[in-house]
Amino acid sequence: MTTGSLLVADLVIAVLAAATWLGGGAASAARRRPLALGLAAVALLATLARAITITALVRAGWWFAAEKVLIAAPLSLAAVGVAGPRLLRAPGDIRAVAVPLLFAGYATSSALLVTILHGYPASAGAGLLAVAGVVAATAISGRALGARPSRTVSRVALVVAMAALLTGTGLTVAPGAAPAVPHEHGFPAARIADEPTRRFTLTAATATVDADGRNVAAWAFNGQVPGPELTATVGDVLEVTLRNRDIGRGVTLHWHGYDVPNDQDGVPGVTQAAVRPGQEFVYRFRADQAGTYWYHTHSASDVGVRMGLYGVLVVRPGPVTGLDVTVPVHTLAGRPLPAPRVEKVDAGLPARMRLINTDSTTHRYAVAGTAFRVAAIDGVDLRGPTPLVDTAVLIPAGGRYDLEFTAPATPVALFVDGRAVYSTGPVSTATGAWPVLDTLGYGATAPVPWSRFDKTFTLVLDRGLDLRRLLPRYAHTVNGAADPDIPPQVVRLGDVVRFTIVNRSQIVHPWHLHGHHVLVLARDGEPAAGSPLWLDSFDVRPGEVWEVGFRADTPGMWANHCHNLAHADAGMMLHLTYS
Ligand SMILES: [Cu+2]
Numbered sequence: 001m002t003t004g005s006l007l008v009a010d011l012v013i014a015v016l017a018a019a020t021w022l023g024g025g026a027a028s029a030a031r032r033r034p035l036a037l038g039l040a041a042v043a044l045l046a047t048l049a050r051a052i053t054i055t056a057l058v059r060a061g062w063w064f065a066a067e068k069v070l071i072a073a074p075l076s077l078a079a080v081g082v083a084g085p086r087l088l089r090a091p092g093d094i095r096a097v098a099v100p101l102l103f104a105g106y107a108t109s110s111a112l113l114v115t116i117l118h119g120y121p122a123s124a125g126a127g128l129l130a131v132a133g134v135v136a137a138t139a140i141s142g143r144a145l146g147a148r149p150s151r152t153v154s155r156v157a158l159v160v161a162m163a164a165l166l167t168g169t170g171l172t173v174a175p176g177a178a179p180a181v182p183h184e185h186g187f188p189a190a191r192i193a194d195e196p197t198r199r200f201t202l203t204a205a206t207a208t209v210d211a212d213g214r215n216v217a218a219w220a221f222n223g224q225v226p227g228p229e230l231t232a233t234v235g236d237v238l239e240v241t242l243r244n245r246d247i248g249r250g251v252t253l254h255w256h257g258y259d260v261p262n263d264q265d266g267v268p269g270v271t272q273a274a275v276r277p278g279q280e281f282v283y284r285f286r287a288d289q290a291g292t293y294w295y296h297t298h299s300a301s302d303v304g305v306r307m308g309l310y311g312v313l314v315v316r317p318g319p320v321t322g323l324d325v326t327v328p329v330h331t332l333a334g335r336p337l338p339a340p341r342v343e344k345v346d347a348g349l350p351a352r353m354r355l356i357n358t359d360s361t362t363h364r365y366a367v368a369g370t371a372f373r374v375a376a377i378d379g380v381d382l383r384g385p386t387p388l389v390d391t392a393v394l395i396p397a398g399g400r401y402d403l404e405f406t407a408p409a410t411p412v413a414l415f416v417d418g419r420a421v422y423s424t425g426p427v428s429t430a431t432g433a434w435p436v437l438d439t440l441g442y443g444a445t446a447p448v449p450w451s452r453f454d455k456t457f458t459l460v461l462d463r464g465l466d467l468r469r470l471l472p473r474y475a476h477t478v479n480g481a482a483d484p485d486i487p488p489q490v491v492r493l494g495d496v497v498r499f500t501i502v503n504r505s506q507i508v509h510p511w512h513l514h515g516h517h518v519l520v521l522a523r524d525g526e527p528a529a530g531s532p533l534w535l536d537s538f539d540v541r542p543g544e545v546w547e548v549g550f551r552a553d554t555p556g557m558w559a560n561h562c563h564n565l566a567h568a569d570a571g572m573m574l575h576l577t578y579s
Contacts, residue, residue, distance in 0.1 A: 262556020482571025
């Protein structure tokens with residue numbers, strides 16, 4: 001069983017336990033004896049079953065189980081300890097066990113709420129608040145059912161609640177917020193003045209564009225979605241003038257995966273101010289990495305990218321030989337882009353398909369009709385990629401895969417989530433059942449270039465109630481905090497840095513560090529076994545633990561966030577900064 005399914009199973013059992021304890025309490029209050037005993041029996045079993053799921057989660061990693069061990073387990077023990085013996089005595093009047101059963105229900109429910117609303121890390125305050133809630137609810141129920149009110153119980157509730165408030169739940173104490181850093185070093189323009197320069201102008205504006213045969217409202221660069229394809233040859237200087245005609249939320253250009261100098265990175269409030277309507281900003285950097293990349297706005301990035309402010313950036317090592325197609329996949333107003341394209345290709349030609357996922361969720365790609373290799377991921381060539389047949393690849397949000405093959409005499413087709421997007425002739429193949437490539441075991445290995453790490457950071461991804469804002473929100477959190485309250489990660493130039501990224505939530509988080517490619521070291525404790533994977537976007541699925549490393553060699557302040565941009569907007573964003 002994967003850790004992801006264990007997390008789900010544990011949650012389902014916890015909900016079942018809480019619901020049946022509460023149901024049993026209500027049934028006994030209503031003197032429905034058989035129903036009360038039946039529900040209580042289920043509750044008892046479910047509560048005991050959690051011992052198994054919690055133990056398994058501890059074995060998967062303390063991050064997955066901390067609050068369950070420290071808060072849920074004691075509360076569950078209290079539930080069983082209080083309700084169990086009274087049930088066994090099987091009282092003549094079933095109403096006598098109503099309060100103990102309700103107590104058990106409150107105990108298991110409040111532990112559940114700690115997991116759902118507070119998550120990781122466990123805090124004394126959250127535990128005490130949970131206990132105070134249980135005591136108070138039990139006292140109120142007891143009174144409502146005519147039991148003698150107990151002064152001791154009320155006092156205990158009060159003391160525990162006070163202690164909880166004093167300790168703090170961890171949700172109300174703001175650690176140092178990430179400071180906004182003005183860009184202090186400009187790119188030395190003189191140094192690149194003589195080199196071949198590719199100049200582009202991108203004007204952002206509201207527009208109506210055709211999406212899969214229907215006119216939809218969009219935000220577009222130069223009136224088109226995706227924006228113009230920017231191409232360059234290694235060694236060129238790219239000079240891109242960004243203009244904003246009427247995008248009220250502001251626009252920037254972030255060069256996704258392209259490790260540009262920090263002041264060209266296009267993150268508003270961090271490396272530059274957002275470009276407002278009527279303003280412009282000129283980006284200039286040398287194209288010294290070949291590969292497949294993309295650009296997109298980083299201002300109000302969730303809505304901005306979704307509405308169409310993105311495009312392809314391809315840097316080639318030299319002239320194109322054979323077929324070279326880019327396939328930036330996007331969902332615009334619920335319609336899939338790009339439109340299917342059919343192209344006749346001569347047999348024997350070398351072909352490269354550059355697949356780009358510009359959405360916020362994973363897409364599944366499958367090439368039918370030929371063997372192929374995954375030549376590059378996230379712009380970096382793989383080592384010794386072997387031919388694959390009838391195999392699908394999953395590309396995370398923001399990720400790019402370059403597939404290579406030699407065009408056969410028979411038709412080839414690329415399917416994205418089962419939809420034919422590109423073909424050289426009619427192909428009807430069901431690709432849905434194909435196995436998915438695990439890139440961590442693909443290609444030829446090479447040793448990890450570092451033997452020690454100067455800095456190690458752990459990022460535990462979760463959800464939690466964020467009470468630090470005017471309006472509380474159910475945030476996507478890192479280590480229990482949400483943007484802008486996640487402390488920045490501080491490194492020194494030259495440090496070798498390791499990230500441990502843990503997903504204890506129920507959804508995929510495509511992780512994206514700006515300014516650096518990271519080398520995958522291990523997933524779930526298994527060292528990466530194939531070609532070195534230098535990634536800028538990778539899916540951390542529920543229950544997964546990723547270890548990645550990189551050398552801190554590009555000074556500045558860099559965004560480090562989930563590339564499901566709605567998650568980033570809802571708190572899952574922090575910064576890596578150089579001291
Ligand atoms: Cu996410």
